Amino acid sequence: MGSWRLVSYEVRDGAGVLVGYPLGEDAMGYLVYTVDxxxxxxxxxxxxxxYQAGGLGDGTDAESAAAARGYVAYAGPYHVERDSVVVHEPEVSLFPNWVHAxxxxxxxxxxxxLELTNPETLPYGGRxxxxxxxxxxxxxxxxxT
Known part of the structure; x- marks a missing residue:
């Protein structure tokens, strides 16, 4: 539980070799787990x-697509299975495929x-x-405190 600041976000191949940093080596982020x-x-x-225009919904399609490609966001309930596995249950997500998945x-x-790793590989950029x-x-x- 608590609040966490991102140190690094990287992707690795099946042999554990570093492939890259999806949002750059200097990506920034926060993770929050609540008591409830x-x-x-x-x-x-x-x-x-x-965006060239100042309003939240005023970006062009290209600006909106670029903004979304540079962002990961989801939220919802979570539960712990065993001592070493947490299951996130997104109810909202920027990436629609993760909603209720x-x-x-x-x-x-x-x-x-804190280190979090997906136990099974996930599709990313065709790999x-x-x-x-x-x-x-x-x-x-x-x-x-």
């Missing part, structure tokens, strides 16, 4: 171009670090890859 069983994750590529993640927790996301516990400076 809710989770939310937001990850973005830094330096995404701003439970996603298991293998967990390695060594405070203050079957494993995502490895490393997080660090996040506490706002000056917040009470």
């Amino acid at each position: 069983g809710f989770m939310s994750v937001q990850i973005m590529r830094l330096g995404r171009p701003r 439970p996603a298991a993640r293998e967990v390695v927790l060594v405070e203050p670090r 079957e890859l494993t995502a490895v996301l490393r997080w660090e516990r996040f506490e706002r400076r000056g917040s009470a």
Whole structure:
């Protein structure tokens, strides 16, 4: 439980060899798990171009597509299976295919670090890859613990 800041998001092939960083080596993001069983994750590529028009819904189709390609977001309930697997159950997602599609993640927790890995490869850019996301516990400076 708690809040986590992204350290790295990378994809690896079936042999565990680093293939790349889907949102860049400097991607930024947050992951939140609440006590009542809710989770939310937001990850973005830094330096995404701003829309020329100022309004939220005013981007061109090309601007909107580029913004979406540089962002991962979903949220919903979660539950823990065994000590080393968490299952996310997205009810909302930027990527429509993940809505109501439970996603298991293998967990390695060594405070203050958390690593999440998909146990089975996933399609990405025409290949079957494993995502490895490393997080660090996040506490706002000056917040009470």
